[in-house]
Structures are given as C-alpha cells and as structure tokens.
Amino acid sequence: MTLQIRDERARELAETLAQKRxxxxxxAVIQALxxxxxxxxxxxxxxxxxxxxARDLKAQAGPKGRSLSKQEVDDLWSQP
Structure with a gap:
C-alpha cells in the first residue's frame, strides 16, 4: 500500500525530516507518527x-473535612 501525501505543507515537513535524518x-512519516x-x-x-x-484533597481533609474559621467563610462569600 502506498501513502500519498497531497498536502504541500505535510510533504515539505516529511521531506525536511527525511533529509535531516x-x-x-x-x-520519516513512520518515525514521526x-x-x-x-x-x-x-x-x-x-x-x-x-x-x-480530588483523592489527595479528600485524604488531606479527613473523613469530616476540616472546620473553617469565620474569616475563611467571610472570604469565600465576600465580593472581590
């Protein structure tokens, strides 16, 4: 089976790689692919x-997660 490269850019790239190697x-096409x-x-x-x-974060949080301070809750709900 023959491979026909009709796209000019693809042909140029294949030729360049073939020449360099x-x-x-x-x-060149086989190696590149x-x-x-x-x-x-x-x-x-x-x-x-x-x-x-997600698994790592869940493991760090523990079975019940962790408590948030009031400041952390305020930071989560405040506008930037």
Missing amino acids: NISMTA EEELRRENATVPLSKRAAAI
Missing part, C-alpha cells in the same frame, strides 16, 4: 489527573 520520506503516538499514550487524561487531585 538521511532516511526515506516513508521512514510513532513518536507522536508514544507521546499521546504517555499523557494522562485530564479526568484521571482531576480524580487524583
């Missing part, structure tokens, strides 16, 4: 990062 355009997939797979989804933060 002294490889074929096909190899493999690297991008590695990076994509290494990232943690936002939902999982948020869940981890």
Whole structure:
C-alpha cells in the first residue's frame, strides 16, 4: 500500500525530516507518527489527573473535612 501525501505543507515537513535524518520520506512519516503516538499514550487524561487531585484533597481533609474559621467563610462569600 502506498501513502500519498497531497498536502504541500505535510510533504515539505516529511521531506525536511527525511533529509535531516538521511532516511526515506516513508521512514520519516513512520518515525514521526510513532513518536507522536508514544507521546499521546504517555499523557494522562485530564479526568484521571482531576480524580487524583480530588483523592489527595479528600485524604488531606479527613473523613469530616476540616472546620473553617469565620474569616475563611467571610472570604469565600465576600465580593472581590
């Protein structure tokens, strides 16, 4: 199966990478896509990062949370 790159910018990028690495355009495209997939797979989804933060905050707060001082309550409800 052949890969046809019709977009001029994509072709230029593939050619530039191929020349810099002294490889074929096909190899350049494969390497670039493999690297991008590695990076994509290494990232943690936002939902999982948020869940981890929530777990940490819950652990710090304890089973009943913590008490707020009157000043903290006032700060939460006051206008900036």
